[in-house]
Amino acid sequence: MKIGVLALQGAVAEHARTVEAVGAKAVLVKRVEQLADLDGLILPGGESTAIRRLIDRYDFLEPLRAFGESGKPIFGTCAGMILLAKRIHNQESSHLGLMDVTVERNAFGRQVDSFEADLAIKDVAEDFPAVFIRAPYILEAGDGVEILSEDTGRIVAARDRHYLATAFHPELTEDTRLMEYFLKMAEDAAGKAVHR
Amino acid sequence: MAKTGTDLVKRGMAEMQKGGVIMDVVNAEQAKIAEESGAVAVMALERVPSDIRAAGGVARMADPTIVEEVLNAVSIPVMAKARIGHIVEARVLESMGVDYIDESEVLTPADEQYHLNKRDFTVPFVCGSRDLGEAARRIGEGAAMLRTKGEPGTGNIVEAVRHMRMVQSQVRKLNSMDLDEVMTFAKELGAPYEVLLQIRETGKLPVVNFAAGGVATPADAALMMQLGADGVFVGSGIFKSDNPSKFAKAIVEATTHYQDYKLIAELSKGLGTPMKGIDIASLSPENRMQERGW
Numbered sequence: 001m002k003i004g005v006l007a008l009q010g011a012v013a014e015h016a017r018t019v020e021a022v023g024a025k026a027v028l029v030k031r032v033e034q035l036a037d038l039d040g041l042i043l044p045g046g047e048s049t050a051i052r053r054l055i056d057r058y059d060f061l062e063p064l065r066a067f068g069e070s071g072k073p074i075f076g077t078c079a080g081m082i083l084l085a086k087r088i089h090n091q092e093s094s095h096l097g098l099m100d101v102t103v104e105r106n107a108f109g110r111q112v113d114s115f116e117a118d119l120a121i122k123d124v125a126e127d128f129p130a131v132f133i134r135a136p137y138i139l140e141a142g143d144g145v146e147i148l149s150e151d152t153g154r155i156v157a158a159r160d161r162h163y164l165a166t167a168f169h170p171e172l173t174e175d176t177r178l179m180e181y182f183l184k185m186a187e188d189a190a191g192k193a194v195h196r
Numbered sequence: 197m198a199k200t201g202t203d204l205v206k207r208g209m210a211e212m213q214k215g216g217v218i219m220d221v222v223n224a225e226q227a228k229i230a231e232e233s234g235a236v237a238v239m240a241l242e243r244v245p246s247d248i249r250a251a252g253g254v255a256r257m258a259d260p261t262i263v264e265e266v267l268n269a270v271s272i273p274v275m276a277k278a279r280i281g282h283i284v285e286a287r288v289l290e291s292m293g294v295d296y297i298d299e300s301e302v303l304t305p306a307d308e309q310y311h312l313n314k315r316d317f318t319v320p321f322v323c324g325s326r327d328l329g330e331a332a333r334r335i336g337e338g339a340a341m342l343r344t345k346g347e348p349g350t351g352n353i354v355e356a357v358r359h360m361r362m363v364q365s366q367v368r369k370l371n372s373m374d375l376d377e378v379m380t381f382a383k384e385l386g387a388p389y390e391v392l393l394q395i396r397e398t399g400k401l402p403v404v405n406f407a408a409g410g411v412a413t414p415a416d417a418a419l420m421m422q423l424g425a426d427g428v429f430v431g432s433g434i435f436k437s438d439n440p441s442k443f444a445k446a447i448v449e450a451t452t453h454y455q456d457y458k459l460i461a462e463l464s465k466g467l468g469t470p471m472k473g474i475d476i477a478s479l480s481p482e483n484r485m486q487e488r489g490w
Contacts, residue, residue, distance in 0.1 A: 007215075008215070008452055009214070009215040009216045009236060009452060010212055010214060010215065010216075011208075011211045011212055011214060012214070012215065013214075014211065030452070030453065045211075045212050046212050046213075046214070046215075046216070046236070047212065047213070047216060047236040047237070047272050047273075049231060049234070049271065049272055050216055050234045050235065050236045050272070050448070053232075053233070053234035053445075053448070054234060054448070054449075054452055057234075057445075057449065078212070079212070105271060106271060109293075110293045110294075110295055111209055111273060111294075111295035111296065111319060111320065112200065112201070112290065112293065112295075112318045112319050113200065114200065114205045114208075114209060115198040115199055115200045115202075115205060116198070116199045116202050116204055116205055117197065117198040117199070131204050131205060131208050132205075133205060133208050133209050133212055134209070134273065134295070151198075152198075169208060169212075172204060172208045172211065173204075
């Protein structure tokens with residue numbers, strides 16, 4: 001399996017290291033043409049506004065949408081979750097608009113409110129160490145969205161078809177269980193593509 | 197149970213800034229231009245370093261009105277500078293909700309012996325360093341992010357290059373050392389032994405190290421990235437240039453694509469005159485900000 005990490009800005013190396021740790025090949029994606037032979041893509045944590053500027057500057061927006069619409073899995077963490085969402089609270093427009101959720105940015109507060117907590121994540125872990133940094137969360141999820149984890153009543157991990165998103169940063173810890181989950185999604189999607 | 201202010205949370209915040217540009221701003225309008233240009237954070241200041249240099253006198257924490265104005269203007273993280281060792285300035289900034297504090301030699305130090313005990317704070321800190329000893333001391337005090345000191349407000353990259361190369365080469369030296377040699381190396385550097393052991397075990401600094409102090413052109417930013425910087429602080433360069441928005445965007449792109457020389461050539465066209473710059477040799481030792489900090 002070949003998993004890309006969008007490498008415009010943010011915690012790219014950490015994701016790449018986790019991808020390699022679960023036995024897949026990591027590709028740092030800086031150019032649109034690199035999307036062509038990937039089995040899945042990670043949108044890393046970083047600053048969503050900065051990443052969006054660079055997405056626009058290098059005409060990544062439509063190719064990233066097309067990548068998702070072709071059925072290939074995308075995993076967004078923190079800023080990546082904001083990029084994936086169909087709706088952003090208090091903002092008129094969204095970014096990729098692929099995942100049927102409404103997210104609120106910096107929803108837990110500023111950096112002094114950033115925190116660590118152990119989370120139960122459905123089908124992944126009972127005690128996943130989650131690091132939240134100026135994190136967003138999901139305010140509303142569409143009917144087809146599976147809620148994987150909540151922290152004090154707020155949705156912080158969810159899956160909508162082949163899109164996976166977390167408000168926290170699995171890449172900042174050594175725990176690879178979420179990446180294994182995503183790799184399985186990529187393998188399943190690749191399997192389906194072969195059968196079609 | 198949720199835990200705030202942990203090493204992971206503080207250092208992780210800086211990890212999210214990697215590959216990005218942090219820009220000095222002095223008001224809301226500049227902060228918005230920075231955000232729109234793709235800055236990953238802004239540093240709220242009363243005066244940019246070149247103006248601090250020109251004004252002389254004691255440079256202090258910015259007026260909280262400016263910090264507040266910037267906090268309200270943008271959704272990206274906001275950093276602010278406190279004087280070295282000034283516990284109260286740092287606490288004031290923390291209480292205002294600033295996302296990161298720069299314990300900075302650009303301001304006049306408040307304490308000529310001791311830096312802040314940064315472990316005591318929930319807010320994370322960035323500090324300047326010129327070599328591995330200084331870097332390890334700051335990490336020991338709890339800094340969650342490092343940057344080169346460079347020579348702020350000069351538009352001259354030479355000192356930032358020196359500091360980045362020095363830290364990198366000393367980390368390489370440490371990594372190739374026999375364990376028996378580390379304590380003496382710690383003694384020579386004035387570095388905490390435990391921090392050096394940790395670096396030696398992982399092969400790298402436990403926190404990100406950005407370039408700062410003298411970045412004046414897109415090529416300067418790309419040079420620092422190529423030398424191993426995790427990202428770039430730009431101080432006086434942007435809003436002292438003829439077209440700040442264009443200049444800011446060019447720096448951001450050069451930082452992302454630091455090995456794409458054709459792109460950097462395009463970005464560098466028609467940017468107008470960069471800041472004039474100062475030859476470091478012409479600065480008397482007491483006018484070198486990098487000498488501040490211990």
